[in-house]
Amino acid sequence: MMCTTHREDRLGELTGAPGVSGLSVIVPAWNEAAAIGPTLEALKTCAGGSRPELIVADGGSEDSTQKIARSMGAVVVSSDPGRAHQMNAGAAAAAGEWLLFLHADTLVPGDYPRKIRDTLAQPGVVAGAFQLGIDAPNRSLRAIEWCVNLRSRWRSLPYGDQGLFMRAQTFHSLGGYADLPVMEDYELVRRLSKRGRVRLAPASVRTSARRWLRQGIVCATMTNQACIIGYHLGVNPYRLAAWRDGRCVSRHDTDWQDHDADSTHGRTGVDRQHATSSADG
Secondary structure, eight states: OOOOOOHHHHHHHHHTOOOOOOEEEEEEESSOHHHHHHHHHHHHHTTTTOOOEEEEEESOOSSSHHHHHHHTTOEEEEOOSSHHHHHHHHHHHOOOSEEEEOOTTEEOOTTHHHHHHHHHTSTTEEEEEEEOOEESOOHHHHHHHHHHHHHHHHHOOOOGGGOEEEEHHHHHHTTSSOSOSSOHHHHHHHHHHTTSEEEEEEEEOEEEOHHHHHHOHHHHHHHHHHHHHHHHTTOOHHHHHHHHHTOOOOHHHHHSOOOOHHHHTTOOHHHHHHHHHHHHO
């Protein structure tokens, strides 16, 4: 378990002192039976004196993900597969004043609701994330952590595996996550940074190393950078997703019309259709 319940948190709960309330945690999941239990347990254990709303946004799991989530007190929301779809569906069902979007294989730090509240209370801050910790004893992964945390501080560009959080009002006013199969977190953070500052909380999440170990650390890092470059060059996002996943590009992928990244990436539904019509006209 990533954290322990501190004595002062337990004392506050016993004496009736108010904890940090109004936080909804949205966890997108798809066939995450092996990971979802520890993630939800950490969310409960590490919450201090508060009781955040836990929402698992499931994209059609065929294993016991939903059963495990319900058994641990989480609300399960079903949606079309894809993190952007799932997180938007989870946020639509959330009642909290603050939203935390957390990957299903990521453990939160101790007293995370208060750290979220304190970070968002800073002047001009519209969103935040935690520092990255990767759950494997590998020097190369320590170097990745250092680079990611440096980028997050100096460029205000944290990614989804760091646990993105913001006020619900801010999220909904931006229209939520863009309808993208990849880079949805990067695109949202770019829009958030136009509203104000994006800051790191003074604590680290602990995310699974499975993706780096499965693809290879060098390959996974180069793939991430290629997706960022391709995104800025306006490469079809479905093609980027195929590159990332190591699969062939399908006809559906190539049917999506490429557009300039700054003009149409991040538009969804009617907005994208309008942008395409404008470009054609």
